[in-house]
Amino acid sequence: MPQYLQLVKGFDPFGTGLRLLPMIAGLVIGASAGERIAARAGYRIPITAGLLILAAGLAAGATTDLDSGYGFVAAWLAAVGLGIGMALSPAMDAILAALPPQRSGSGTAVTMTLRQVGGALGIALLGSVLSQGYTARLDTTGLPTAAAKAAGESLAAALAVAARLDNPALAADAKAAYLHGMTLVLVVCAVIALLSAVAIAVLMPGRRPSAGLTPSPERKVPA
Numbered sequence: 001m002p003q004y005l006q007l008v009k010g011f012d013p014f015g016t017g018l019r020l021l022p023m024i025a026g027l028v029i030g031a032s033a034g035e036r037i038a039a040r041a042g043y044r045i046p047i048t049a050g051l052l053i054l055a056a057g058l059a060a061g062a063t064t065d066l067d068s069g070y071g072f073v074a075a076w077l078a079a080v081g082l083g084i085g086m087a088l089s090p091a092m093d094a095i096l097a098a099l100p101p102q103r104s105g106s107g108t109a110v111t112m113t114l115r116q117v118g119g120a121l122g123i124a125l126l127g128s129v130l131s132q133g134y135t136a137r138l139d140t141t142g143l144p145t146a147a148a149k150a151a152g153e154s155l156a157a158a159l160a161v162a163a164r165l166d167n168p169a170l171a172a173d174a175k176a177a178y179l180h181g182m183t184l185v186l187v188v189c190a191v192i193a194l195l196s197a198v199a200i201a202v203l204m205p206g207r208r209p210s211a212g213l214t215p216s217p218e219r220k221v222p223a
Contacts, residue, residue, distance in 0.1 A: 023077040029085065043093065054193045066175060
């Protein structure tokens with residue numbers, strides 16, 4: 001999104017940062033709402049609802065085109081933040097609630113490790129989807145070999161090549177190609193969020209366990 005806002009839409013870095021704030025606002029509101037719902041109805045409802053909102057926001061984002069105004073982008077960014085906030089906080093609590101109190105420290109460590117590994121894998125895999133979508137759509141016909149290779153490396157490089165060659169058609173085509181790659185990423189993420197919502201709705205228990213519940217002897221794990 002920073003590259004879309006800065007390189008495709010033409011906002012400066014500070015303006016780009018400001019225009020990402022709706023997602024942060026949605027995240028804060030969603031986290032608070034998810035905690036309140038979880039306290040009353042258990043973890044399954046806010047996590048499932050959050051993932052469905054996330055999927056809807058991502059699906060809306062996938063319809064973004066070159067003529068989309070910032071109001072539309074801000075709306076689906078806010079929805080994405082709301083969904084993440086509503087799902088993430090109760091999900092973390094649900095993991096820790098499944099453990100006896102004396103193992104909460106190790107549970108937190110394992111959870112944070114899984115989040116970091118998942119984030120790294122997500123960046124790598126989704127970055128590959130974005131790159132493949134961009135290069136597959138970019139048209140470098142008629143460009144010198146070196147210029148075509150440079151343009152295929154990234155949107156920023158393509159815009160630099162277009163400026164150097166005074167080729168506005170290449171710049172427009174590169175922006176469209178980047179948007180195509182971004183759309184693919186958003187669709188993949190929306191599908192994952194939707195499948196996750198279904199899995200949570202089907203597999204997760206409906207009520208949260210009582211705080212401080214002592215596990216039965218057969219559930220205790222040797223140190």
